[in-house]
Amino acid sequence: MSVPAGGNDAEDRRFIARIARGDGAALTSLYDRYGAMCYSLALRIAHSVPLAEDVTQEVFLAVWQGAGKFDPERGTVRTWLLAMAHHKAVDAVRRAEVRRGQPADEPAEGGDEVREPARPGNPGMHLGDPVAEEAWLTLQREAVQRALESLAPEQREVVTLGYFEGMTHREIAARTGAPLGTIKTRMRLALQALARALRSVETDAER
Amino acid sequence: MSHREHADSIGAYVLDALEPEERRAFEAHLRACPICRAEVDSLRAAAADLALAIPPALPSGRLRDRIAAIPTVARIESPPSPRPIPWLVRWPALAVAAALVVALGGLLASNIQMKSEMASMKQSMAMHQQVLTVLADPATKMTMLRGQEEMGRVTFVYNRQRNAGVLVISTMKTPPAGQAYQLWLLLPEPASAGMFKPQAEMHVVPVTGNIAMSKGIGITVEPEQGSPRPTSQPLLIATW
Numbered sequence: 001m002s003v004p005a006g007g008n009d010a011e012d013r014r015f016i017a018r019i020a021r022g023d024g025a026a027l028t029s030l031y032d033r034y035g036a037m038c039y040s041l042a043l044r045i046a047h048s049v050p051l052a053e054d055v056t057q058e059v060f061l062a063v064w065q066g067a068g069k070f071d072p073e074r075g076t077v078r079t080w081l082l083a084m085a086h087h088k089a090v091d092a093v094r095r096a097e098v099r100r101g102q103p104a105d106e107p108a109e110g111g112d113e114v115r116e117p118a119r120p121g122n123p124g125m126h127l128g129d130p131v132a133e134e135a136w137l138t139l140q141r142e143a144v145q146r147a148l149e150s151l152a153p154e155q156r157e158v159v160t161l162g163y164f165e166g167m168t169h170r171e172i173a174a175r176t177g178a179p180l181g182t183i184k185t186r187m188r189l190a191l192q193a194l195a196r197a198l199r200s201v202e203t204d205a206e207r
Numbered sequence: 208m209s210h211r212e213h214a215d216s217i218g219a220y221v222l223d224a225l226e227p228e229e230r231r232a233f234e235a236h237l238r239a240c241p242i243c244r245a246e247v248d249s250l251r252a253a254a255a256d257l258a259l260a261i262p263p264a265l266p267s268g269r270l271r272d273r274i275a276a277i278p279t280v281a282r283i284e285s286p287p288s289p290r291p292i293p294w295l296v297r298w299p300a301l302a303v304a305a306a307l308v309v310a311l312g313g314l315l316a317s318n319i320q321m322k323s324e325m326a327s328m329k330q331s332m333a334m335h336q337q338v339l340t341v342l343a344d345p346a347t348k349m350t351m352l353r354g355q356e357e358m359g360r361v362t363f364v365y366n367r368q369r370n371a372g373v374l375v376i377s378t379m380k381t382p383p384a385g386q387a388y389q390l391w392l393l394l395p396e397p398a399s400a401g402m403f404k405p406q407a408e409m410h411v412v413p414v415t416g417n418i419a420m421s422k423g424i425g426i427t428v429e430p431e432q433g434s435p436r437p438t439s440q441p442l443l444i445a446t447w
Contacts, residue, residue, distance in 0.1 A: 024278030031274045039266040041258040053270045060274045074248045075255075082255035083221075090223040137259070144260040162222035163257050169219045170226060181215070188218030188250070195253035 012077035013070075020067035027064055034078060035060070038085035045089040045166040051096070055088045090166040147197035155190035158183055208232070214243055221250045352426065352443035359405065361443055363414070363424050372414040374424075379405035387431045392416045393423035393446065397437050400424070422446055 012033070018026035038059050043052035062084055070080060148156055157176065161167045167175070169183040176183070213236040219225050220233050237243055347366040359379030365372030374390065382388055387404050391397035392414070400416040414424070423446030427437045 022278070024275070027277060028271070028275050031271060035271065035274065036263055036266055037258060039270065040261050040264045043264050044261045049267075052264075053266065053273070056266065056270060057273050057277075061277055064277050074244075075252050079252045079255040082258045083251050086254070086258070087223050137263070140256075140259045144256050148257070148260065159222070159257070162219070162224040163254060164261075167224065168226055169224045172224070183224075184215050184219045186218075187222055187224065188215065191218045191221055191250040191253050194257075195249055198253055198256055 009072075009076040009078070013072055016063075016067045016070050016077055019063060020070075027060060030063065030077075030081075031060055034081050037078075038081055041082060041085050042089040042092075044164060045086070046093050046096075048096075051092050052089070055085060055092055058088050059084045086163070086166075093166050144198070147194055150197045151190055151193055154178075155186060155193060158186045159190045159194065162187060208236070210236075210240065210242070213240070214246070217243060217246050217250060221247060221254050348447070350445045350447065352424070352445045354441060354443045356443070358442045361426065363445055365414070365418055367419045367421075370417070370419040372418045372424075374403075374412040374414055375409065376403070376405055376412060377409045381405060382428050385431055386428050387433075388426050388442075389429040389433055389437070390414060391425045391427065391437055391441070392418065392421040393425065394420055395422045397425065399433060399435070402429070402431075402433050 012030070015026045015030045015033075019030065035056060039052050039056045042055035043049065046052050046055065059081060063081070070077070074080075075083075148159070151159065158169075158172055161172045161175065162169070169187065170180065172178075173180045173183045178186075213233060216225060216229065216233045220230065220237075225233060237247065346368045347364065349362055349364045352361045352363060360377045361379065362375045362377070363372060364375060379388070382404065387402050389402050390400040390412070392400045394417060398416055400414050401412065403412045423444060425437070425441035425444040427434075427439045427441050429438060
């Protein structure tokens with residue numbers, strides 16, 4: 001299989017360079033590639049379509065305004081986008097909680113959105129060939145799930161609550177009854193283990 | 208705090224799981240510590256891969272429209288403004304521009320007291336020009352009102368140097384019978400700046416008062432005839 005778009009950081013960096021020069025079409029192209037991924041992540045954390053849309057918009061506004069400051073030494077474009085989406089989604093949820101004085105736990109609004117939780121759908125990346133695209137994404141998802149499952153249960157727990165639920169380490173300590181400092185340490189060890197597991201999966205996949 | 212203690216926060220930082228003060232403290236350390244930066248970068252890549260495990264949801268086409276409008280709208284907004292507000296992108300850029308031209312046009316028209324109903328073409332052209340000048344003025348700012356956002360989405364477009372401002376009401380729930388929304392400029396004591404009842408479609412409400420000296424704007428629900436002072440907590444508010 002040729003290098004999939006999701007892994008083609010050189011091409012992504014060319015988009016970023018064009019955006020930094022004020023090329024609006026490149027922003028839309030980058031959105032077509034990663035917008036759905038950012039949106040899905042934000043929706044997973046915020047459980048609200050309007051919030052997830054706002055978060056995605058904030059991410060791409062930040063890209064538009066900050067493309068010139070993107071530092072390829074520090075990671076891929078995809079990592080940059082997804083880290084921003086995560087941070088902004090968690091922030092948006094915490095702001096909403098402060099406003100309401102309660103956890104934001106209302107279900108996602110249905111509206112006119114099309115959600116496809118079951119199908120390994122198209123998160124907007126352009127591989128040209130939709131079948132290859134789906135196959136690549138399915139493989140990726142399975143690889144990440146395998147890596148998650150390879151973690152010790154208490155490590156998987158902090159990663160799941162922290163990353164997917166957007167909980168702070170204090171909230172997780174309160175939820176799990178573990179001492180405060182322990183959760184921080186566990187998060188670090190869990191991510192280190194995850195990074196190793198993902199690397200080994202990649203190596204396997206490359207045969 | 209020692210390097211070791213800071214380094215213990217790396218995982219929680221990457222997962223956005225630190226409390227705000229902890230986050231600030233860690234980021235201060237991060238700027239000075241290449242070792243922690245390298246680990247953050249490596250763990251961040253692993254964390255970002257977790258997003259791939261999420262079942263994909265398809266965003267609506269209107270989100271793509273909002274993203275495509277960013278370059279246009281970001282240009283209208285003053286680039287060097289301290290905190291650019293992305294919310295305006297919610298509406299198609301053209302509709303917003305049209306609404307603002309109408310709104311600011313109305314304001315300026317009353318300001319320059321166009322008495323004749325048969326305003327000459329020349330005058331209207333001049334007014335149009337003036338509106339465009341206000342919009343292009345880097346001192347013109349936009350801010351979204353926060354609070355009970357389920358009640359409505361309202362943006363304030365204002366220029367303190369020109370003492371001009373309009374509220375762009377994109378949505379707003381109907382107030383209870385016999386009541387209306389009242390605007391308050393914070394000076395910093397709330398001073399009434401007009402009343403309005405929401406309409407079905409996006410519309411604009413001129414804001415009258417001492418915008419130049421104001422520190423913020425708020426909306427409360429009041430009896431239809433208005434109140435000399437707010438009688439309830441603001442539903443929506445923005446400060447600057």
